[in-house]
Amino acid sequence: MEKSFEKSLVELEEIVVKLEGGDLALEESLELFETGISLSRSCRERLTNAERRIEILMKDPDGGFTAEEIDPDSLRD
Numbered sequence: 001m002e003k004s005f006e007k008s009l010v011e012l013e014e015i016v017v018k019l020e021g022g023d024l025a026l027e028e029s030l031e032l033f034e035t036g037i038s039l040s041r042s043c044r045e046r047l048t049n050a051e052r053r054i055e056i057l058m059k060d061p062d063g064g065f066t067a068e069e070i071d072p073d074s075l076r077d
Contacts, residue, residue: 005046012039 003011015036019029060066 003042005043008039008043008046012036012043015039 015032018024019032019036024032
């Protein structure tokens with residue numbers, strides 16, 4: 001079963017702290033780096049997928065609501 005986004009992000013943050021500590025052997029650093037890259041890609045993919053699913057409820061002229069997809073690029077400032 002795949003880890004949740006939140007668990008992946010926590011693990012990624014822990015890896016960053018360990019790598020920034022600088023007290024690891026080269027091989028362990030490389031393994032953590034590779035794991036971190038994999039987690040980073042997974043988190044980015046999930047965020048991209050979430051952006052695609054974002055919808056805004058817009059009030060239409062009849063007083064009802066319609067769902068309008070947001071352009072993910074418009075969210076970046």
